[in-house]
Amino acid sequence: MRKRAVLGALALTALLAIYVVVVALRGVALIATGEPVGVLLGLGVLLLPLLAVGLIVREWMLGATVQRMADELAARGELPEDTLPRFPSGRIDRAAAREAFGAARVEAEAHPEDWAARFRLGFAYDAAGDRRRARAALRLAARLRKES
DSSP states (O other), X not given: OHHHHHHHHHHHHHHHHHHHHXXXXXXXXXXXXXXXXXXXXXXXXXXXXHHHHHHHHHHHHHHHHHHHHHHHHHHHXXXXXXXXXXXXXXXXXXXXXXXXXXXXXXXXXXXXXXXXXXXXXXXXXXXXXXXXXXXXXXXXXHHXXXXX
């Protein structure tokens, strides 16, 4: 399963890289016109690929860090188990995930400087369907781990 997820992420990154190159070439073409409006538009268009590359690198770095944290917790026997009920399609029952979320939140609140508690909170957010907060919790876990 993990290999499939990585291959999917690589495929999406490759498609985005093609898009970034095409957009960057358009920006360069606009700059090459020499017209003030074309140059300004070209510079603006070049900002989009730079932003995209920065965000892609940031997400890949987070993914690698999260994997290292998971490996460390697994080695210590502290990796959270996935015991949530699933539908026949394999999707997590969101109502059950929201109920289970409370324990992870209580643990994280009781140990605000513990990166492992924040890691578990991030996965509880993810199971409950809140991807934005899941990423924020995992970023905080990564920062706390780095500081410890």
